[in-house]
Amino acid sequence: MTPPVLAVDIGGTKIALAVVTHDGSITDQLVRRTPRSNDPETIFSAVADGLRALVEQARVVGRIRVGVGSAGPIDTPSGTVSPVNIPGWRAFPIVERVSEVLVEVGRQPVVGLAGDGHCFALGEHWLGAGRDCDSIVGLVVSTGIGGGAVLDNALFAGRTGNAVHLGHISVNAWGERCVCGAYGCVEMYARGPALVAEARRNGWAGGDDAQALTADARAGEPVAVAAIDRGMRALAAGMVATAVELDVSTFVLGGGVGQAGEVIFTPLRRHLRDFAVLDYVADLEVRPAELANAGLLGAAALAFSRS
Numbered sequence: 001m002t003p004p005v006l007a008v009d010i011g012g013t014k015i016a017l018a019v020v021t022h023d024g025s026i027t028d029q030l031v032r033r034t035p036r037s038n039d040p041e042t043i044f045s046a047v048a049d050g051l052r053a054l055v056e057q058a059r060v061v062g063r064i065r066v067g068v069g070s071a072g073p074i075d076t077p078s079g080t081v082s083p084v085n086i087p088g089w090r091a092f093p094i095v096e097r098v099s100e101v102l103v104e105v106g107r108q109p110v111v112g113l114a115g116d117g118h119c120f121a122l123g124e125h126w127l128g129a130g131r132d133c134d135s136i137v138g139l140v141v142s143t144g145i146g147g148g149a150v151l152d153n154a155l156f157a158g159r160t161g162n163a164v165h166l167g168h169i170s171v172n173a174w175g176e177r178c179v180c181g182a183y184g185c186v187e188m189y190a191r192g193p194a195l196v197a198e199a200r201r202n203g204w205a206g207g208d209d210a211q212a213l214t215a216d217a218r219a220g221e222p223v224a225v226a227a228i229d230r231g232m233r234a235l236a237a238g239m240v241a242t243a244v245e246l247d248v249s250t251f252v253l254g255g256g257v258g259q260a261g262e263v264i265f266t267p268l269r270r271h272l273r274d275f276a277v278l279d280y281v282a283d284l285e286v287r288p289a290e291l292a293n294a295g296l297l298g299a300a301a302l303a304f305s306r307s
């Protein structure tokens with residue numbers, strides 16, 4: 001029987017760890033707040049303590065597979081992470097450090113690393129909205145926009161593990177400068193705070209987050225509706241650029257904005273029709289994510305993919 005794996009999901013606010021069996025069941029799980037510290041070791045202690053606690057539960061003797069999903073950017077050739085929202089970690093050698101912890105407790109580790117957008121796609125492909133598909137693009141739209149692709153049932157990681165960075169595809173070459181340094185990126189129009197900023201520019205005063213904005217749009221407030229519509233046009237253009245490039249027709253949308261329902265999906269699908277005009281992407285389909293913990297389960301899928 002396939003032994004269970006350890007999955008680690010590292011985000012800016014929390015770190016989740018779990019023991020996951022071959023059928024996707026979580027038998028043990030720990031969630032820690034990500035330590036607010038500039039000391040890399042203080043932050044890592046949350047991961048190390050969790051690993052030590054769970055490796056006992058996994059009842060795996062000898063070799064154990066671990067999948068680590070992390071906020072990006074990451075660098076898979078060196079096994080390091082530099083999460084934008086964890087300033088204390090820059091080029092932090094997460095693969096080496098996780099391996100060390102497991103060796104200390106007498107296990108022989110095999111550690112895989114992927115970005116959180118990639119793990120989201122792996123999780124939704126394995127057990128969520130994309131489980132009937134060989135190829136999907138997973139897309140997380142919240143305060144930022146992340147993504148990842150599973151092509152022919154394997155993660156498309158890219159050279160450094162950052163492939164399908166959909167938020168930073170430019171959809172407006174004459175647009176304003178993005179935080180990344182390029183111009184007119186999808187994220188500048190479609191991420192939650194961008195939707196809110198656009199609505200505020202046009203007089204909306206209903207709140208300061210995307211949840212308030214989508215609630216108002218659902219109630220028919222015209223400025224809120226228009227701001228979301230504009231953002232979804234940018235997202236649609238970026239999605240179709242990705243579909244044209246990868247020849248993938250199923251997208252799974254999650255994240256805070258992605259979970260808002262039809263108020264997002266209806267304008268998004270309408271704009272997709274304007275861009276998805278080539279025959280091979282004309283059937284482009286976007287589905288809501290199904291899993292609450294796609295990133296964690298995706299990290300487990302990554303671990304199972306390691307031999």
Ligand SMILES: [Zn+2]
Nearest residue numbers: 168178180185
């Ligand atoms: Zn950008």
